[in-house]
Amino acid sequence: MSDFDPSAPPVRVALLLPEADCRVWQQRIAAALNGLPDTEVRIVRVAATHAADAQWRRWRNTIAELGAAEPASVDHAGLGEVWDAVIDLAGIAELAPWRARSARGVWQLLDSQGGHLAAAYPCHASITSGQGGELALVRDGAQVLDSARFFADPYYPASLGQAYRSAEILLCAAVRELARPAGPQPVAAFTPQPRAGSLSRALHGLRGRALAWRRRLKAQWxxxxxxxxxxxxxxxxxxxxxxxxxxxxxxxxxxxxxxxxxxxxxxxxxxxxxxxxxxxxxxxxxxxxxxxxxxxxxxxxxxxxxxxxxxxxxxxxxxxxxxxxxxxxxxxxxxxxxxxxxxxxxxxxxxLLEDVAAVDASLFAWGGRFWLAYTDLALGAFDNLCLSYADDLRGPWQRHARYPVKLDHxxxxxxxxxxxxxxxxxxxxxxxxxxxxxxxxxxxxxxxxxxxxxxxxxxxxxxxxxxxxxxxxxxxxxxxxxxxxxxxxxxxxxxxxxxxxxxxxxxxxxxxxx
The missing domain is CATH 2.115.10 (Tachylectin-2; Chain A)
Known part of the structure; x- marks a missing residue:
């Protein structure tokens, strides 16, 4: 039995991007959301500024996801228009004006310290801790809709791109849930940890380098x-x-x-x-x-x-x-x-699967279907769960609508x-x-x-x-x-x-x- 109404109108999403200084990772997320079925995405330019030190500016020239980019299209929507959801990829300062124009609030991608993904050094504390990166999809600055915990090299520049790729997966999955709801979603209160100052961040960075070096020595010897x-x-x-x-x-x-x-x-x-x-x-x-x-x-x-x-x-x-x-x-x-x-x-x-590097594939029956749970190496070796399903053991097998269904190392x-x-x-x-x-x-x-x-x-x-x-x-x-x-x-x-x-x-x- 289907778990969505095919006659329902498309989900309407406003995607907030910076009016200047748009980055590759923001462009990629916009393109991914535009490609979702049953979804209408409007790109809206907004004013948003974030402080950046010399190190962050240098990384903008060396880390691919931080390169400068322009969105494919822009829509200057009328002030009275209301959407199903507003997704803030720019890091706006005031949520209230946009909250009034969204049936399901303003969604932002925040790290464990409450820093916006568009700000400098997102997920820095969690990545350099050696315990992987953490990212939450937060509604109205208060409720966690979904989260990702991704495996990461503790050396921060080597793993920053994974944070942006995880953000794309989180947002696409959340918008699909709007288009094909499966009942009330569990939410939790968002409680950010204290933010680190510049000195603490520098010390965390050194710790991450040391942990990364230790891992490499261990793997070698x-x-x-x-x-x-x-x-x-x-x-x-x-x-x-x-x-x-x-x-x-x-x-x-x-x-x-x-x-x-x-x-x-x-x-x-x-x-x-x-x-x-x-x-x-x-x-x-x-x-x-x-x-x-x-x-x-x-x-x-x-x-x-x-x-x-x-x-x-x-x-x-x-x-x-x-x-x-x-x-x-x-x-x-x-x-x-x-x-x-x-x-x-x-x-x-x-x-069962063609042209997929699936590891630890586990077959089981549930709900009148056969299911195959596995990790897709193209998405990472340790932190993604993917599903395929079939009505008959011999197939045909189909991918789950969410791919992956979970990001958690x-x-x-x-x-x-x-x-x-x-x-x-x-x-x-x-x-x-x-x-x-x-x-x-x-x-x-x-x-x-x-x-x-x-x-x-x-x-x-x-x-x-x-x-x-x-x-x-x-x-x-x-x-x-x-x-x-x-x-x-x-x-x-x-x-x-x-x-x-x-x-x-x-x-x-x-x-x-x-």
């Missing part, structure tokens, strides 16, 4: 070492606080690589699939494991599928008595569905099996606030239709800082009355370091040769 674990409780046990403490790790830590992304065969308490990553080769393969009665790994063999490139996340799904798999094949820019027969052979069924990227408990749908996701796969959180899905999606974090599972794998968790998968997980420790691997150094050498000499 240390390696992720994942291990598979099991919990003797069903996956809904994640809703309890004791879930993490019950993890038992399987096998020994590998020197030449690691195992991660475990998914157990339904109805078989001893067999599972996982990713097997080789440090020297630098990519993963799918592996089939068999456990004995004491959960020791007694057999390991290649999975029954051979595809080129990196393979991981062998997600399993039962339907009409058949067992299906959706492995991660982002390097091939396609997402494929396989059927696994009794002998363990993987037979291709259909292509704390709870977007899929992390295992969605499940239903007491009538509610839950979706595991990765917490990547300051790095990949730090922990797993559990979202309760409150709304899932082809045009709307809402979920809320209700539980989390974090690694034991004194345990065998203290640095991350990023998969929880249902296995009947048990649950499979994986955990991470950073280690020094001569094999992977050698590969990284060779790649760096090849890039350096390759660039010199060109």
């Amino acid at each position: 240390l390696s992720e070492s994942w291990m598979i674990g099991v919990v003797d409780a069903p996956i809904q046990g994640m809703l309890t606080e004791s879930f993490q403490s019950r993890i038992r790790w399987l096998g020994e830590r590998g020197r030449s690589g690691y195992r991660a992304d475990p998914f157990g065969l339904p109805g078989d308490t001893r067999r599972l699939y996982c990713e097997s990553y080789d440090y020297q080769e630098g990519f993963g393969r799918l592996e089939s494991l068999r456990l004995d009665e004491q959960d020791r790994i007694v057999e390991a063999a290649p999975a029954g599928v051979r595809l080129p490139g990196h393979l991981s996340y062998p997600y399993l799904f039962e339907h009409d008595g058949g067992l299906y798999a959706v492995p991660e094949t982002a390097a091939r820019r396609r997402c494929e569905l396989f059927r696994i027969d009794q002998a363990g052979h993987w037979q291709p069924v259909t292509t 704390r709870s977007a990227r899929p992390a295992g099996t969605p499940f239903v408990h007491e009538g509610a749908l839950y979706r595991p996701a990765q917490d990547c606030a300051s790095g990949y796969g730090q922990a797993v959180v559990l979202n309760r899905v409150d709304l899932c239709t082809p045009h709307s999606y809402r979920e809320e974090i209700v539980a989390e599972c974090r690694p034991d800082p004194r345990g065998l794998n203290p640095h991350g968790l990023h998969t929880v998968s249902a296995w009947g009355e048990r649950t499979l997980v994986d955990g991470k420790r950073y280690v020094f691997s001569p094999r992977e370091l050698g590969r990284k150094l060779r790649q760096r050498r090849d890039r350096t000499f390759g660039s010199a040769g060109r």
Whole structure:
């Protein structure tokens, strides 16, 4: 059933842009809003000025989104005209005159300190903290309509563009909600943090540089070492606080690589699939494991599928008595569905996504449809949740009207099996606030239709800082009355370091040769 009225008139939006000094990011948002269906956008020029120091003026010449630009068209609307919403991309000083001309208030994009996106240094405090950027879509300076928390390099100039790209996604999603409403939207009060002065901002900038440098050193000299674990409780046990403490790790830590992304065969308490990553080769393969009665790994063999490139996340799904798999094949820019027969052979069924670098794709049924949740690498590796849906497992598959449906590096990227408990749908996701796969959180899905999606974090599972794998968790998968997980420790691997150094050498000499 459709969740909007196709006979409704188009949504009318006034878009406020500066009468002078318009920037590339503002032009791009205007173009994106103009391209939305069921929407009529009027561009209105307004007076707005913002202080800029020498550093900010220099960045205007080096950061692409801050370059000078002109909007494609301008409409000097009459003073008596009223819109469904007024979107302020200029950073006006007085909201009251425009609030009176908008049925749903004046919308602004503000950072966590209340700074407007058009002002100098937006999202500076959050980006340089090392915990990612924060941006809120705020109505009338008081109510948060939606928000984005994006993964960001702590070095501010490297991540500022992501703030503007996140703003475009937020605004397009909010305007689509106006055109195709799905009932009352939850709103929260906007409470900005104290603003930093110029000295504090300079110190934050130095902190961001140091954090960025530390991340680069860690990525160069240390390696992720994942291990598979099991919990003797069903996956809904994640809703309890004791879930993490019950993890038992399987096998020994590998020197030449690691195992991660475990998914157990339904109805078989001893067999599972996982990713097997080789440090020297630098990519993963799918592996089939068999456990004995004491959960020791007694057999390991290649999975029954051979595809080129990196393979991981062998997600399993039962339907009409058949067992299906959706492995991660982002390097091939396609997402494929396989059927696994009794002998363990993987037979291709259909292509779910074409020309999309989808990672951690997780298939589930809900509301009479099949859904595929994934992160699109074209939008970022850690902070976006995308959905596609179909009435039949073999397709055709369609993108959700909001793409992505969520921007939040704390709870977007899929992390295992969605499940239903007491009538509610839950979706595991990765917490990547300051790095990949730090922990797993559990979202309760409150709304899932082809045009709307809402979920809320209700539980989390974090690694034991004194345990065998203290640095991350990023998969929880249902296995009947048990649950499979994986955990991470950073280690020094001569094999992977050698590969990284060779790649760096090849890039350096390759660039010199060109």
